[in-house]
Each structure stands twice: as structure tokens, then as C-alpha cells.
Amino acid sequence: MKAMIIEKYGKVSLKLADMPVPDIGKKDVLVEIVAASINPVDFKIRDGKVRMLLKYKMPLILGNDFSGIVKQVGKDVTKFKVGDQIYGRAMKDRIGSFAEYISIDENAIAIKPKNLSFEEAASIPLVGLTSYQALHDILKMSPGQKVLIQAGAGGVGNFAIQLAKTMGVYVATTASKAGYELVKSLGADQIIDYKSESFEEVLKDYDGVFDTIGGETLEKAFNMLKPGGQVVSVSGLPNARFGKEYGSGFLKTNLFRLLTLKISKLEKQHNATYTFLFMKPSGEQLKIITELIELEKIRPVIDRVFPFEEAQKALEYSEAGRAKGKVILKIK
Known part of the structure; x- marks a missing residue:
């Protein structure tokens, strides 16, 4: 699969690379990512500023939240089926949403709000x-x-x-x-x-x-x-x-x-x-958020959407701090 990676910590540029499609465990689902969002934690991880709390192996696929379509489910998965349109925030030790696929625990995701596009939904989880x-x-x-x-x-x-x-x-x-x-x-x-x-x-x-x-x-x-x-x-x-x-x-x-x-x-x-606060992924809390969005009590605010190939530009634009709302990567 195509993925945006870093090979070391620091003010380095994202590199487009071929990476293996992640395996799934018994309680995991494999998601084909349609859109991902950029967050300040992405810069902090890239720069190595969270190494006292989080340790990653290189090469590392950046990206923390996303929306997409379930393509495969583990044998003990009960909440989702192939074809479900979902959104979620990856566990801190399993990040990697700047990619075509991600493997994620079923308890970290929820069905995306029906009234949102994939790009809008990707802006929400984190x-x-x-x-x-x-x-x-x-x-x-x-x-x-x-x-x-x-x-x-x-x-x-x-x-x-x-x-x-x-x-x-x-x-x-x-x-x-x-x-x-x-x-x-x-x-x-x-x-x-x-x-x-x-x-x-x-x-x-x-x-x-x-x-x-x-x-x-x-x-x-x-x-x-x-x-x-x-x-x-x-x-x-x-x-x-x-x-x-x-x-x-x-x-x-x-x-x-x-x-x-x-x-x-x-x-x-x-x-x-x-x-x-170091936020914890929660599919159950995402369900509550979904209800508020579908009741139109909360709406997404998106500043810009970048194509996947321009992930580095998107990261730089977000890091500049002038965005009013979320910056999104359109993966598919």
C-alpha cells in the first residue's frame, strides 16, 4: 500500500513509500482509508517531542484519525461487517492513517455520521x-x-x-x-x-x-x-x-x-x-458524538482538503497555525 512515512525524528519531510498492508488481529478490522485529518500531535510525533511518553519504530506512518470502509474483519469482531462506513482515532501505539489501509481495534471506531462526507467525518475523531x-x-x-x-x-x-x-x-x-x-x-x-x-x-x-x-x-x-x-x-x-x-x-x-x-x-x-489530557480512542464516545452531529447540534469545520500526494504541503499548512478548522488529506 502507499503510505506517507518518516524515517527519523526531526523537521523531516514526509516520504511516499510502499508499505505492507497491516495484519489484523482477532478483534481488529482492516479499513480502506478514504480521508485522514492532520493534527498538532502529528508534528509532535514527527519532531520526537512525545518520546518520553510514546516510542515508535522507524519507518513510521504518521496520522491519527481517519474515515473509511471496512474491508476485512477479525474472527472475533462483532460490531462491524465488511462494507461498513466508519470513522475513528487509532490507538497511540498503532497510528498510521496517512496510508491506504489501517488495522484498528473495533472498539476504537464507530459508524460515521450519515449526514457527513468521508472528508467531513475524518475531521472529527481526534x-x-x-x-x-x-x-x-x-x-x-x-x-x-x-x-x-x-x-x-x-x-x-x-x-x-x-x-x-x-x-x-x-x-x-x-x-x-x-x-x-x-x-x-x-x-x-x-x-x-x-x-x-x-x-x-x-x-x-x-x-x-x-x-x-x-x-x-x-x-x-x-x-x-x-x-x-x-x-x-x-x-x-x-x-x-x-x-x-x-x-x-x-x-x-x-x-x-x-x-x-x-x-x-x-x-x-x-x-x-x-x-x-492525552486523549484515549473510544468507539462508544464516538457514538455519542455521532448522535449530536446527526441531530445537527455540531458541525464539522474544514479549512482545506489536500490530495494524498500533497501530504507534506498539508502538514506545513496546518503547522503554520493559520487554518480555521481542520486540514484534511483525501486518500481515495
């Missing part, structure tokens, strides 16, 4: 599951509460805004003037122009913050929380709560403790809770 697990599983937002969703015009942000509104939550978000109309159309209640306003000074007494930026932006988020508030981040550093669930020798080192010391101090200072 951002949808990340948003659901942040807002529902960790922050446990409830009607009437207030949340700040950083970078509302980005892939995760625009989904999270819509999901939060289905939960009855008051949503503030940060965006540039170029992204203002988009986040407003998605339901944002308050929009902070991050180029001219300081969100931590404008917003006060919030129940939660969904951080997608990290660094100083993450640290400033604690200033706007009410006592007992929470921050969940996909761009900060892992912490002990992450370690209990995923486990990592790095989390026990003195270097880790030193790197996370500032966040730990901020938690105590503001009587707040910080959690790092």
Missing part, C-alpha cells in the same frame, strides 16, 4: 474525543457553569465550543479578528481578542479552562478560576494524575518534578486542579 473527554470526563461541566476554551478557531477549539453549548455551558474563547465570525457562529458567548486583550484580566470566577496552547497561556489561566476550579490541557506537561492512568517512568524522575513544580504551586495557590 478533536471530538479530545473535547468530550476534557469537558465531560475531566471538567464535568454542567448547565450554567462557565468555561474558557482557548483558540476557538482551531480544530479542537471549534468542536469544543459546539460541544460545550450542547451541555448548556457559558463559553468564552480566544480568537483573532479573523476568527471572530467563525467562533461567534459556533455559539461562543464571549470572545477575547488575544492580540489586544488579556483573557486572565477580563474573565473571572470561571469553573474551568480548556487549554490548547500551553506555556505562559496555561499558567495565566489559573488567575481566572474560582476556588475549586479546574484546568485541563492538551499542550502542557503531563502530571501525576496523568501518570496514574497511563504510567511512565519519566513521571517519577527529578527532572519531571522540576518541570512541573510551577504548575503544582499554581494549583495550591489558587485552590485549583490541573490535569493533562
